[in-house]
Amino acid sequence: MTEEVKLMKGNEAIAHAAVRCGADGYFGYPITPQSEIMETLMELKPWETTGMVVLQAESEVAAINMVYGGAGTGKAVMTSSSSPGVSLKQEGISYIAGAELPCLIVNVMRGGPGLGTIQPSQADYFQAVKGGGHGDYRLITLAPASVQEMADFVALGFDLAFKYCNPAMILADGIIGQMMEKVVLPPFRPRRTEEEIRTQMPWAVQGKTAGRKRNVITSLELEPAKMEENNIRFQTKYKEIEKAEVRYEEIGCEDADYLIIAFGSMARICQKTIEMARAEGLKIGLLRPITLWPFPTDIISSYADKVKGMISVELNAGQMVEDVRLAVNGRVKVEHFGRLGGIVPTPDEVLDAIKQKLL
Amino acid sequence: MDINEIIKPENLVYDKPRLMNDNPMHYCPGCSHGVIHKLIAEVIDEMGMEEKTIGIAPVGCAVFAYNYIDIDWEEAAHGRAPAIATAIKRLNPEKMVFTYQGDGDLAAIGTAETIHACNRGENIVIVFVNNAIYGMTGGQMAPTTLEGMVTATCPYGRDVELNGYPLKISNLVAQLDGTCYVTRQSVHTAAAVKKAKKALRQAFENSMNKKGASLVEFVSTCNSGWKMSPDAANKWMEEHMFAKYPLGDLKNV
Amino acid sequence: MKQEIIIAGFGGQGVLSMGKILAYSGLMENKEVSWMPSYGPEQRGGTANVTVILSDERISSPVLNAFDIAIILNQPSLEKFESKVKPGGILIYDGYGIHQAPARKDIQVYRIDAMDTANEMKNGKAFNMIVLGGLLKIAPMVSLENVLKGLKKSLPERHHKLIPMNEQAILKGMEIIKKL
Numbered sequence: 001m002t003e004e005v006k007l008m009k010g011n012e013a014i015a016h017a018a019v020r021c022g023a024d025g026y027f028g029y030p031i032t033p034q035s036e037i038m039e040t041l042m043e044l045k046p047w048e049t050t051g052m053v054v055l056q057a058e059s060e061v062a063a064i065n066m067v068y069g070g071a072g073t074g075k076a077v078m079t080s081s082s083s084p085g086v087s088l089k090q091e092g093i094s095y096i097a098g099a100e101l102p103c104l105i106v107n108v109m110r111g112g113p114g115l116g117t118i119q120p121s122q123a124d125y126f127q128a129v130k131g132g133g134h135g136d137y138r139l140i141t142l143a144p145a146s147v148q149e150m151a152d153f154v155a156l157g158f159d160l161a162f163k164y165c166n167p168a169m170i171l172a173d174g175i176i177g178q179m180m181e182k183v184v185l186p187p188f189r190p191r192r193t194e195e196e197i198r199t200q201m202p203w204a205v206q207g208k209t210a211g212r213k214r215n216v217i218t219s220l221e222l223e224p225a226k227m228e229e230n231n232i233r234f235q236t237k238y239k240e241i242e243k244a245e246v247r248y249e250e251i252g253c254e255d256a257d258y259l260i261i262a263f264g265s266m267a268r269i270c271q272k273t274i275e276m277a278r279a280e281g282l283k284i285g286l287l288r289p290i291t292l293w294p295f296p297t298d299i300i301s302s303y304a305d306k307v308k309g310m311i312s313v314e315l316n317a318g319q320m321v322e323d324v325r326l327a328v329n330g331r332v333k334v335e336h337f338g339r340l341g342g343i344v345p346t347p348d349e350v351l352d353a354i355k356q357k358l359l
Numbered sequence: 360m361d362i363n364e365i366i367k368p369e370n371l372v373y374d375k376p377r378l379m380n381d382n383p384m385h386y387c388p389g390c391s392h393g394v395i396h397k398l399i400a401e402v403i404d405e406m407g408m409e410e411k412t413i414g415i416a417p418v419g420c421a422v423f424a425y426n427y428i429d430i431d432w433e434e435a436a437h438g439r440a441p442a443i444a445t446a447i448k449r450l451n452p453e454k455m456v457f458t459y460q461g462d463g464d465l466a467a468i469g470t471a472e473t474i475h476a477c478n479r480g481e482n483i484v485i486v487f488v489n490n491a492i493y494g495m496t497g498g499q500m501a502p503t504t505l506e507g508m509v510t511a512t513c514p515y516g517r518d519v520e521l522n523g524y525p526l527k528i529s530n531l532v533a534q535l536d537g538t539c540y541v542t543r544q545s546v547h548t549a550a551a552v553k554k555a556k557k558a559l560r561q562a563f564e565n566s567m568n569k570k571g572a573s574l575v576e577f578v579s580t581c582n583s584g585w586k587m588s589p590d591a592a593n594k595w596m597e598e599h600m601f602a603k604y605p606l607g608d609l610k611n612v
Numbered sequence: 613m614k615q616e617i618i619i620a621g622f623g624g625q626g627v628l629s630m631g632k633i634l635a636y637s638g639l640m641e642n643k644e645v646s647w648m649p650s651y652g653p654e655q656r657g658g659t660a661n662v663t664v665i666l667s668d669e670r671i672s673s674p675v676l677n678a679f680d681i682a683i684i685l686n687q688p689s690l691e692k693f694e695s696k697v698k699p700g701g702i703l704i705y706d707g708y709g710i711h712q713a714p715a716r717k718d719i720q721v722y723r724i725d726a727m728d729t730a731n732e733m734k735n736g737k738a739f740n741m742i743v744l745g746g747l748l749k750i751a752p753m754v755s756l757e758n759v760l761k762g763l764k765k766s767l768p769e770r771h772h773k774l775i776p777m778n779e780q781a782i783l784k785g786m787e788i789i790k791k792l
Binding site for chain 2: 024025027053055057058059061062063065066067068069070072073075077091092095099205206207208209210214215216217218219220
């Protein structure tokens with residue numbers, strides 16, 4: 001049977017993919033530009049088909065804590081929001097990371113700070129990859145650059161979250177959320193049965209059955225020596241993730257004199273910049289980090305001796321550029337170009353910036 | 360008579376509930392929490408629900424409730440227990456789910472979660488221990504602190520002009536269509552303990568009968584925070600707390 | 613073959629839905645498509661635009677600096693997008709919404725009096741389909757058959773009875789568009 005090609009928004013693709021990948025629950029609160037996620041789920045009524053629970057919470061704070069609660073019972077649960085709402089979720093995300101629970105968080109970024117604007121932005125990069133909430137923790141951060149990836153990263157995000165008992169985030173933006181493209185939705189896979197949860201997630205809070213010790217989901221440990229042990233365990237896990245889960249895409253890098261580093265919608269725009277540059281005889285390549293954490297440090301580092309310059313193009317004032325600079329450690333010039341506050345640069349604007357800053 | 364004769368089963372007049380474990384409690388002598396824990400452990404056991412019960416512990420003195428009652432627990436962020444309980448119950452409808460919260464947790468930082476979980480009619484039990492003070496952090500003013508009552512952050516007594524009025528959150532919750540049972544109990548006398556246990560049992564049964572949200576408030580003492588002996592604290596509670604927070608059912612449908 | 617199109621006008625004129633139908637029609641022809649709206653709180657009355665790309669190859673940027681075709685339905689949009697039509701490209705405008713005609717000589721300019729025609733047809737809702745008809749006459753990037761299929765895909769079932777009316781409007785648009 002051929003897969004059916006659909007046309008839909010990135011936000012809608014997330015909702016469809018969530019139902020299809022066997023998610024057990026979604027808890028959210030409306031905010032532009034991502035409200036279509038919950039709207040689509042409510043229209044799909046998955047509680048009548050797969051049994052997935054969908055609930056509109058009273059706030060983003062309540063929603064992320066619902067995710068904490070559900071994840072603690074071993075269920076595949078998720079939430080979504082946009083920048084101001086994701087700020088509200090930070091406390092909960094820190095608790096989820098501290099309790100080592102798997103879950104999926106979607107951030108369809110808009111411009112900030114504060115209430116900011118509803119237009120697209122990538123200014124939550126720091127928040128996503130450097131922590132966001134309190135304490136030493138990391139979020140597995142996936143940056144989709146197409147509607148297809150919005151759909152595909154739901155299952156990938158859940159899989160990574162459960163593999164490492166760690167929260168995963170899809171860090172998208174208003175462009176990817178609102179644009180429509182062709183998408184092949186992932187095949188249906190069933191939700192885990194109670195039995196599967198019991199065997200695969202022995203830590204899950206399911207009611208203490210005879211013969212096992214009680215399960216407690218908590219991030220609290222008042223004994224500093226034990227709390228340090230917990231932290232060392234987290235860091236060991238993060239190292240493992242950094243080793244095994246880096247994902248990126250290279251476009252026209254092999255012969256490039258200059259390298260653009262860009263993620264998400266900005267990477268799409270830069271693809272056109274590259275086409276335009278190559279038509280002018282300029283050999284520019286694009287390296288697109290798909291995982292923002294773990295960051296593709298090694299591959300970027302490997303280009304430091306091959307290219308004459310790099311530019312990190314972002315919808316922010318210069319966030320990812322810091323990680324690019326750390327990767328190349330001074331061996332090559334690294335510039336930044338970005339537009340702020342919801343303005344999206346056009347492909348030619350990026351090319352002009354490259355000419356100005358690098359050539 | 361030596362000790363072995365005394366501890367013969369036929370001489371047993373009181374037994375620790377099976378679901379209370381042997382971990383030494385961190386609660387102050389005279390605190391109400393221990394008795395309330397015991398009642399919950401007894402009710403769960405008597406209902407035969409040990410394998411189906413999930414408790415949500417708060418931030419506050421009862422943060423370590425999960426160390427004492429031998430069931431599965433999730434520890435909540437401050438005030439968020441009703442949101443956590445909501446998701447657990449929705450995703451696992453056959454489980455018996457309750458939160459255990461203090462006045463600061465439930466009626467200050469977690470007011471929104473309390474109101475909305477109750478208003479949605481979640482089939483959960485909220486156990487609310489109201490001792491009119493923040494015990495864990497060293498005796499600061501709570502939303503339920505009485506007018507004129509001295510705490511670390513109202514050292515000259517709660518002044519309503521500055522701090523507003525004691526919050527009767529149970530009365531508020533009783534107004535909501537989503538609640539089926541809202542009651543105020545205490546555990547300062549044997550008779551009160553007996554009544555309180557019945558109230559808890561009803562609340563837990565309601566949750567399994569899908570009747571909506573039940574809230575059982577325990578008007579309690581904090582003799583350490585109140586800086587009184589346990590006995591004096593009980594007397595002070597009867598005189599002052601019961602006047603503001605009278606015992607009995609606020610709603611039972 | 614690639615068509616990079618901007619449709620711009622007031623919110624409520626059916627700008628986004630016209631783009632959507634075009635995108636669905638492209639989908640019916642197995643083309644690569646992207647539909648990128650300007651989104652905002654202005655449901656009615658504010659400005660709205662949508663970038664639609666139909667292509668035989670993978671689409672890189674959904675955000676463009678220049679367009680093969682601009683469909684302009686009000687004056688502010690003309691001021692914003694006239695300069696962004698590629699040399700030799702096409703600009704189609706509705707005469708009702710534009711009081712100062714496009715000035716460029718290096719592009720092909722077409723006028724379609726879709727608002728007046730919709731009023732004559734006593735069907736204001738036909739407006740955007742008349743414009744779409746005009747576009748397809750000038751640049752037949754998708755077949756009428758596939759537009760009708762696309763309509764069926766993009767409209768909720770309860771509105772399928774409106775498809776014959778839409779077809780009529782498209783045909784009318786094909787008739788009335790004229791080159792300047």
